[in-house]
Amino acid sequence: MVKLLPLTPCAGLLPLEIGGITVTEVALERIYSVAPLAGKTMATSTALKEQIGLGLSAPNRATSNRSARMQWFGHRTWLVTAAVDLDELAAVTDQSDAWAIIRIEGADVEDVLARLVPIDLRAATFKNGHTARTMLGHMSVAITRVGGQVFEVMAMRSMAGTLVHELEVAMRGVAARSNF
Incomplete structure (x- = not known):
């Protein structure tokens, strides 16, 4: 009998390091979408605060504590x-x-992402804890700044190979620019 082994979405693709930028996989044990029922947004936020210490985050924001992370993910x-x-x-x-889910970090991370993402991710406008649903290349992603030069990018599991490939090409382009 064949024994099936669980694999993460980026198994065999990461880690990746080019020109001082690193890309690693973020393996979360669980992720749930929460969509409050009509008229129940405040009650949902209160219940979440009681259960996990985090209420619903503001639009385009992510918050976290030691045990959980709350991320706005779109309308309601x-x-x-x-x-x-x-x-x-x-x-x-x-x-x-x-x-x-991948984590990309390094001194030129904003330059790498600027080649792929049509929104302004510079620290002056996209601060720590900011999150956005946008496009990376031709795929829909959620991108969150989790540190000064650190972003997390979420793409559908089926797009993991494309996500890593797009990032690798952009990383090589930024690294090549530095070699001149």
Whole structure:
């Protein structure tokens, strides 16, 4: 009998380091989408605050504590990295296997991402904790600044190879520019 082994979305693709930029995979145990029912947004936020210490984050923001992360994910939708009980308050859907999440960091990380992302990710406008749904190349992603020169990028699991390839090409381009 064949024994199946679980693999992460970026298994065999990462880590990657080019020109001082590193890309690593972020493996989260669980991710749930939370969509409050009509008229239940405040009650949902209160229940989340009681359960995991984080209420619903503001639009285009991500917050975290030691045990969980809350990320705005679009109109009336958030992602949370902890199990929650929101019966009759929100639709909660397990997204744990749906996403490839990478961390990209280094001194020229903004230059690398500027080649691929049509939004301004410079620190003056896209600060720590800011998050956006946007395009990276031709794929839809969520991108969050998690540190000074550190971003996390989420793409659908099926796009993991494309995500890594696009980043690698941009990283090589920025590194080549530095060699002249």
